Structure formats: C-alpha cells, structure tokens
Amino acid sequence: MATESPAYVIYTSGSSGTPKGVEVSHRNVTALLDACEQVVTAGPDDVWTLFHSYCFDFSVWELWGALAHGGTLVVVSAEAARSPEALLRLLRAERVTVLNQVPSVFRHLSRAATTPGVEPLPDLRYVIFGGEAVDVDAVREWRQAHGTGTEFVNMYGITETTVFATGRRLLPAEIDVPVGTPVSEGAADPGLNIGPALDGFEVAVLTEDGRPAAAGELGEIYLAGPQLAIGYLNRPELTAERYPVLTLADGEPRRYYRSGDLALVRADGVLEYAGRADDQVKINGYRIEIGEVESVLRTAPGVGDLVVVPATSRVGERMLVAFFTAGAAGTAGTASTAEAGGTGGTGGTGETGSTAGTGFQADHLAAHARAALPAFMVPGRFVQVPELPLSPSGKTDKRALVDQLR
Incomplete structure (x- = not known):
C-alpha cells in the first residue's frame, strides 16, 4: 500500500454545524509517531490507555503510540471514562504508564486523585494533554499529592495536521509551586505555552x-x-x-x-x-477575547468549571453568557441565574436573581466579574449548571449550552 494512501477519515464539526471528513494518510500517521519521539520516550514496557473515542483524533495517537512501540493498550470502558474514581482504579490495577487527557477532563481526575486516602499511582510516567489550554493548578494539586514521578506534557495540534504539531514538557518551576501561584512577570503562561514545533513542522x-x-x-x-x-x-x-x-x-x-x-x-x-479566531467576538463595538474573560472568572472563589459563550439576548443583542459549576466549597443545588446589570455589561438588563438555595450562586460570580473586568467584558448572564456537557471528543460542548438558552 502506498504511504500516501488514506489511512482513515475522521469527521470534525465545523462552525456551520456540518461535519467535515478529514482524510489522513499512512505517511501522516508515521510522521506523527516519529515527531513525538522528541517529547515522549515510550517503549515496550509501557501501558497506554485508549481513553478517547475512535471518532476523536486523540485516539490515533493513543492507539498507534502504544502499538508502534510494542506497548500494551488498555481500552477504557465508557463507565470508567465517565467516573474519575473508576478511572483511578483502572490506572492502578493495569499499572498504566501513559495517560492522554483533555485538560477539562483531567481536572475532575485530579480532584478525585487528591482526595485524602487515595493511593498513589507510582507507575504513571506521562500525562499528555491535548485539545485545550492546560489547567496548571490541577497539575500542581496532583504533584503535591502524588509526588514528581509523573511528567506532564502539553501538546498542540489539529485533526487536519494529524493530532499534534507542537509540544513541550511542563517544567518543575511551573508546576512544583503552590496552587494559585501567578505567572512571573515577563514569563510565558505555562498553561498557554504550546512549545516548539515537532520535528518536520x-x-x-x-x-x-x-x-x-x-x-x-x-x-x-x-x-x-x-x-x-x-x-x-x-x-x-x-x-x-x-x-x-x-x-x-x-x-x-x-x-x-x-x-x-x-x-x-x-x-x-x-x-x-x-x-480560536472565531472566539474573538465584537460586542457593543468592543473586540473581546473570550478566553481572557474565562481566565478571570475562573479565579472567583467557589467556581468549579466555567465556560463563556457568545449568544443573543432576548431583545436580539449580542452578549456573553458564563456557564459554570460550583466548586467543592460551593453547593451544586438547582440552577442559578444572574444578569450582570450595571451600565457597561454585554447585555445585562439590571435584574439580578438566583434560585439556588445555598452555597456559591450566580450573583456572586456576577459581582466578581464586575469587580475584576472592564465593564464591556462582563458577561450579560451567569448560569449555574450541575455540570458542563461534553462532546464525544471530551471537550466542552458549547453548542449544547447555547441550545439551553433557547
């Protein structure tokens, strides 16, 4: 078979909602495996997990990264993939050495792994991130609880370029520091630093x-x-x-x-x-980077997971909506909603309310946003949900969240 022949087709969602089939060759896959040698050193003694659906290109790396090195591949059941506690048990029982995770999923695993009394995972050599910006504090919590034996690797890439294009190992100076340590002046943000290009790129x-x-x-x-x-x-x-x-x-x-x-x-x-270029939105004449808004809101005490999405208000104006879950200190309770109010938010009407009983509520997050962000960057609505929906690839399903507003 020619190296340029198609090896597989994986469909990705487009901005229009119509999936696009990406045709990847055998040469593309072998180039991926060769390029990753500069970041991840694997061999026949390694045990990998196939955590992700084969409909998501992360699985290409999980599958062939293991088999091409003569390693063992453990297929993670849907039940274990949904339960951080069950996944921890599997990692320990199978003595897994290479785990690949989307950062938002790893955040839940880290919380479960740092619960008092949880046994360490001495065999785990690598946690490899892809698909999202790294939650550095989740890594720091893991290292504080389980030691420094596991290396954490941030990989950046796209389905259309065969999984990974750049990568780097997170440095001890970035992750062996207290949770919440800010980025040093003049230093790169360790969660956003995508590293150098892989060989050949x-x-x-x-x-x-x-x-x-x-x-x-x-x-x-x-x-x-x-x-x-x-x-x-x-x-x-x-x-x-x-x-x-x-x-x-x-x-x-x-x-x-x-x-x-x-x-x-x-x-x-x-x-x-x-x-994403399409995550930059223009509201009330201001160009806003959604990721910047999310970073600020995630620093609010009591917030678990959070995502900000652009939406249309009831009167037809563009605005930002912050969906969030309560952290360990908060109470999930029932849904909680607040509107930003004030004079400069991105669609608030001035009304504030909450239906949650106790614990962290939407109006608390709205107050934090007003104190920490310029008025034009404050989301117009804050919606507390029990959990953020995930797409088949393990990323936050923003389209499903927007649908909840209709």
Missing part, C-alpha cells in the same frame, strides 16, 4: 494582512510539514481554502494548513495559545 504566525507577526502581536497559526492531511473528503474547494500554498520568508512555495487558532508571539519566540 514549520509554524508560522501571520497577521490579518498576511505578514509574520512581530513580538507582542497576535496572529493566526499556519502549519506546514509531513503531517498535513490529504484534505477534506470530497470537498476540494474547502481543501484549497484551508490548505493554501504560500510563499513566506524562505521564498519557496509550500503547502500550509490555516488553523483558525490564534497565538501571541512573545519576545523570546515562545508562542502562547490565544484561542
């Missing part, structure tokens, strides 16, 4: 006018290398649009993938993930 960050972003500038990530997929199945126009041939600094035309992801170029050359 070129990473370009381009501004809206197509020039390379300078230090301190934001731009869109473009990727080139042997892992770029064949394209979108039966959609040549979309393939041509998302995989343009560009001539950049070296003067040689090359095929790139236009990721739709944004990065901040630091003076030291480090790239910090800055969210």
Whole structure:
C-alpha cells in the first residue's frame, strides 16, 4: 500500500454545524509517531490507555503510540471514562504508564486523585494533554499529592495536521509551586505555552494582512510539514481554502494548513495559545477575547468549571453568557441565574436573581466579574449548571449550552 494512501477519515464539526471528513494518510500517521519521539520516550514496557473515542483524533495517537512501540493498550470502558474514581482504579490495577487527557477532563481526575486516602499511582510516567489550554493548578494539586514521578506534557495540534504539531514538557518551576501561584512577570503562561514545533513542522504566525507577526502581536497559526492531511473528503474547494500554498520568508512555495487558532508571539519566540479566531467576538463595538474573560472568572472563589459563550439576548443583542459549576466549597443545588446589570455589561438588563438555595450562586460570580473586568467584558448572564456537557471528543460542548438558552 502506498504511504500516501488514506489511512482513515475522521469527521470534525465545523462552525456551520456540518461535519467535515478529514482524510489522513499512512505517511501522516508515521510522521506523527516519529515527531513525538522528541517529547515522549515510550517503549515496550509501557501501558497506554485508549481513553478517547475512535471518532476523536486523540485516539490515533493513543492507539498507534502504544502499538508502534510494542506497548500494551488498555481500552477504557465508557463507565470508567465517565467516573474519575473508576478511572483511578483502572490506572492502578493495569499499572498504566501513559495517560492522554483533555485538560477539562483531567481536572475532575485530579480532584478525585487528591482526595485524602487515595493511593498513589507510582507507575504513571506521562500525562499528555491535548485539545485545550492546560489547567496548571490541577497539575500542581496532583504533584503535591502524588509526588514528581509523573511528567506532564502539553501538546498542540489539529485533526487536519494529524493530532499534534507542537509540544513541550511542563517544567518543575511551573508546576512544583503552590496552587494559585501567578505567572512571573515577563514569563510565558505555562498553561498557554504550546512549545516548539515537532520535528518536520514549520509554524508560522501571520497577521490579518498576511505578514509574520512581530513580538507582542497576535496572529493566526499556519502549519506546514509531513503531517498535513490529504484534505477534506470530497470537498476540494474547502481543501484549497484551508490548505493554501504560500510563499513566506524562505521564498519557496509550500503547502500550509490555516488553523483558525490564534497565538501571541512573545519576545523570546515562545508562542502562547490565544484561542480560536472565531472566539474573538465584537460586542457593543468592543473586540473581546473570550478566553481572557474565562481566565478571570475562573479565579472567583467557589467556581468549579466555567465556560463563556457568545449568544443573543432576548431583545436580539449580542452578549456573553458564563456557564459554570460550583466548586467543592460551593453547593451544586438547582440552577442559578444572574444578569450582570450595571451600565457597561454585554447585555445585562439590571435584574439580578438566583434560585439556588445555598452555597456559591450566580450573583456572586456576577459581582466578581464586575469587580475584576472592564465593564464591556462582563458577561450579560451567569448560569449555574450541575455540570458542563461534553462532546464525544471530551471537550466542552458549547453548542449544547447555547441550545439551553433557547
């Protein structure tokens, strides 16, 4: 079989809601495995979990990362995948050494693993993150409870570039510090630092006018290398649009993938993930980065998980809505909702209310937002939910949350 022949097709959701089939070749997969050697050292003694659905490209790495190294692959049941406690028991019983996780899922696992009386996992060598920004405090909590024997790796990549494109190991100076330690002045944010390009990749960050972003500038990530997929199945126009041939600094035309992801170029050359280009919204004339709003709101005492989504208010105006769960100190209770009020929020009407009985409530989070954010960045509504819905890939299902508002 030719190396350029399709190995699989994985469908990803598009902004229009119509899934796109990404056609990936055998050459793409072998290039992935070769490139990851610079970040993860695996061998025949390793035990990997197949945690994710084979409909999610993280599973390609889990499956072939294990088998290509002669290791053991443990298929995680749906029941264990949904229960952090059950997953911990499986990791211990099977002596798992390599675990791959979406950070929002690992957050729950870390909470369960740091419960008093939970036995350590001495065999676990790697926790490899992908799909979202890393929750560094969840890693710090794990290290404080279970020691420093496990390495934590942040990988950045996209289905269209065969799982991973950049990666780095989180440093002891970043994760062996107290929970809540702020980023040092002038340092890269360890949760957003996506690391250098994997072997064979070129990473370009381009501004809206197509020039390379300078230090301190934001731009869109473009990727080139042997892992770029064949394209979108039966959609040549979309393939041509998302995989343009560009001539950049070296003067040689090359095929790139236009990721739709944004990065901040630091003076030291480090790239910090800055969210999706389509996560930048314009409300009341202000351009707002949703990830920045989420970062601030997550610092509120009593907040568990949180996500901010753009939505349309009852009077047809664009606004932000913050969905959140109560943390360990709060009480999940029933649903709690508050509107921001004030004069500058993104759609609040001035009314504030809550239906929760006790514990952390939506109006507490609204007050925190008003105190910590500029008025134009304050979400118009705050909605407490028992849990944030997850998509089949393990990421927060934002579309399902927006549907709850209808």
